[in-house]
Amino acid sequence: MEEAQVTAQLIRRCIAGDAAAWEELVQRYHRRIYNICYRFVGSAGDAEDLTQEVFIRMYRTLKSYEVERGAFMTWVTTMTRNLLVDHFRRTKQERLTDSLDVAPSERDDAMPLSEQIRDGRPAPDARAQAQQLGDAVHRAIGKLSPDLREAVILRDLQDMDYKQIATVLKVPEGTVKSRINRGRAELARLLQRTYKQVM
Amino acid sequence: MAGKDHSDMQCNEFDALLSDALDKVLTGPKAQAFQAHASSCPICGPLLAEAEMGKHWLEQLVEVEPPAHMVDKILAATTGIETPGVHRPAAQVPWFERATGWAQGVGQFIVAMSRQPRLAMSVGMAFFSLSICLSLAGVRLADLRRVDLRPSAIRRGYYETSGKVVKYYENIRFVYEIESRVREFKRVTSPREPAPAKQERHPRNDSSEQPEQEHNHRQGNGQIILAASDSPPAVDLAWVKPATLRRNP
Ligand SMILES: [Zn+2]
Numbered sequence: 001m002e003e004a005q006v007t008a009q010l011i012r013r014c015i016a017g018d019a020a021a022w023e024e025l026v027q028r029y030h031r032r033i034y035n036i037c038y039r040f041v042g043s044a045g046d047a048e049d050l051t052q053e054v055f056i057r058m059y060r061t062l063k064s065y066e067v068e069r070g071a072f073m074t075w076v077t078t079m080t081r082n083l084l085v086d087h088f089r090r091t092k093q094e095r096l097t098d099s100l101d102v103a104p105s106e107r108d109d110a111m112p113l114s115e116q117i118r119d120g121r122p123a124p125d126a127r128a129q130a131q132q133l134g135d136a137v138h139r140a141i142g143k144l145s146p147d148l149r150e151a152v153i154l155r156d157l158q159d160m161d162y163k164q165i166a167t168v169l170k171v172p173e174g175t176v177k178s179r180i181n182r183g184r185a186e187l188a189r190l191l192q193r194t195y196k197q198v199m
Numbered sequence: 200m201a202g203k204d205h206s207d208m209q210c211n212e213f214d215a216l217l218s219d220a221l222d223k224v225l226t227g228p229k230a231q232a233f234q235a236h237a238s239s240c241p242i243c244g245p246l247l248a249e250a251e252m253g254k255h256w257l258e259q260l261v262e263v264e265p266p267a268h269m270v271d272k273i274l275a276a277t278t279g280i281e282t283p284g285v286h287r288p289a290a291q292v293p294w295f296e297r298a299t300g301w302a303q304g305v306g307q308f309i310v311a312m313s314r315q316p317r318l319a320m321s322v323g324m325a326f327f328s329l330s331i332c333l334s335l336a337g338v339r340l341a342d343l344r345r346v347d348l349r350p351s352a353i354r355r356g357y358y359e360t361s362g363k364v365v366k367y368y369e370n371i372r373f374v375y376e377i378e379s380r381v382r383e384f385k386r387v388t389s390p391r392e393p394a395p396a397k398q399e400r401h402p403r404n405d406s407s408e409q410p411e412q413e414h415n416h417r418q419g420n421g422q423i424i425l426a427a428s429d430s431p432p433a434v435d436l437a438w439v440k441p442a443t444l445r446r447n448p
Contacts, residue, residue, distance in 0.1 A: 019278055022274075022277070022278060023270070023274055023278075026270055026273050026274060026277075027270060030265055030269060030270055030273060031262070031264075031265055034263070034265040034269065035262050035263055035265075038263055039260075044263075044266070048265070048266055048269060048272075051265070051269065051273070052269075052272060052273050052276055055273045055276070055277055056273075056276055056277055059277040059278070130259075133256075133259060134259065134260055134261065137256050137257065137259060137260055138260065140256075141257075152253075152257060156254060156257035156258060157257065157260060162218070174215060177214075177215060177217070177218040178214055178215075180218055181214060181217045181218060181246065181250050183253070184221075184249070184250040184251075184252075184253030184254045184257065185246055185249035185250045185253055186249075186253070187253040187256065187257065188248075188249040188250070188252035188253040188256065189249060191252075191256060192252075
């Protein structure tokens, strides 16, 4: 059976009141929703709360989802994105403006990214270095404006196509592409600024 | 974008094709024109390099593992023991349903209590005591109407009651003053009666040049009357102003 058909059947069972089907739906989608939230808000705790909020909303509104129309993924992502936008507006005042460089110790001890990338030798602790690089990119995503951030998350981390992203963000495909371009370029500039010299 | 022409391609057209180029779906003459523009345009060339770099880094990011207990928490927050579409989560119960539930609880308590003679007796006694207190205070439950519980009625009741209290207080003060004046007058006019024993004088701590006399400060309508114990009493009823008398029926 195709993925879309499986999902449609699962949703029908959920609406009929099948608790096991709901649990399966949560199992299938919580990882994806959590990752979108985590990359957007930056912190694991907030991501967890928001993921739970998404499922509470989903649980309440699942009946309104039109199974025949399909595109459950787009429906769920739109719901997630709307909650993230709400959260962003809510916490606007609380946010700190400077967080890219984070812990000074981390930055001082870190090998410049340019060296990490250029260095062909096997790293003494490749896993630790990958982790470090991942942290730097994660922090840089958090520095992007929300418009650019959501666009690159959905495209480069969630592998959604431009049409789906345009539906989720409610903007034309051309705008989506432009935001992705600017988001990627801005991210590169942020990381270059942090590590001075790259590739 | 500058919108200048570089190798038959505009900057905005380059921007529109940039994501396709990075997805490697741009082919043919368009791909050639794209490359030509990138190598000659001072804006689009760096943009291509940066966007490519950013995409590369984003692709390095791996999916993070959600917290282990997360599914359980979500299930508890949504279903609990319920099933979707059948019941709402507990937190979402509307206020009127909660209020109804509360009222039912109170009703059940009263019914349960009426079945317990001892408890019912205690409640009865408490109610009896309360009604006695209210009737002593001049409140008759039979006179209480719904209209008396409006804010304006309560406010009016408050002012009426406080007015009565002030009048009562002033009446007592008036009687007390008259009595004390009469006592003083009697004492002065009948010398055989010994004067009331003088209060022992306490040495003053302060060094102020105040005359040594017992000051009995009475404040009546802003007037201070000093009743000196050594000097003959100044029988001064001027402080009993007509206004005070008028207030007393
Ligand atoms: Zn250009």
